[in-house]
Amino acid sequence: MIRPLSILSLLLLAAPAAAGELRATIANVKPHGGTVMAGLYASPDTYTRDERTAGVQLAPLAGTVTAVFAGLAPGRYALAVFQDADGDGRLSTNLVGIPTEAYGFANNPAAAFGKPGFDAVAVTVGDGVAETAVALTP
Template identity: 40%
Template sequence: MKRLRTLFAAGAALLFPLAAGAAELRVTVSDGPIAPVTLYVALFGTAEAMAADKPLAAQTMQMRDGSAQLVFLGLPPGRYALKSFADENGNGKLDTNIVGLPTERYGFSNNAKGRMGPPGFDAAAIQLDTDSSISFQLH
């Protein structure tokens, strides 16, 4: 049975190879809370997807000592934007106050900041052509 699973996994890998030119994006997020919290990171491939909050990929991980590192694998060349937040109260969402301002730390790739709302895709977009590393801070 174990051998059958191994053969199946190997066959699946041959049927679904990584796209030619696929790259990995290594991300470091800093300036989070010192206490361990869950960091949510969403990756967007278009302005429309970002505006609709429909990520191409998303990850969660524990921040330790205010920072976290993660990797998105197999990305085709293109423009991407990331947004993230530190879930400081553990409820799985970015909390806001009565006027809609975030009450938990959040951030965007390029350390982009918006006016009267979140930054747009173009402000946060990075160009990914080969394996790359980026970093940004939470506010």
């Protein structure tokens, strides 16, 4: 005999976990100026250590592109973006550490001396669609 409680338990196990989506509209992209790289970080620690939770590469076919991160657990995520003009897969800098490629962050905070903190670039994702905008440096 199947008990109602057993059926409920099976249904709960089979139910998908809540998942959200983050859509980032990235402006000031130089068409054909190198792949746009967007990295998502799930915590201040992973952001500090530059350990991406997810990443996407976008073709720079227009001045504005959209990065989509689907299937995210609800929480806060930092988003950093750059346009890889030299194709080496990383943000290039000069001898004193100033970026030589276009870059930007969610919420468009000022980044005068180093990258801004996690809280400044964090976006809250729930079980629906969250949106943010990033303007790459010229």
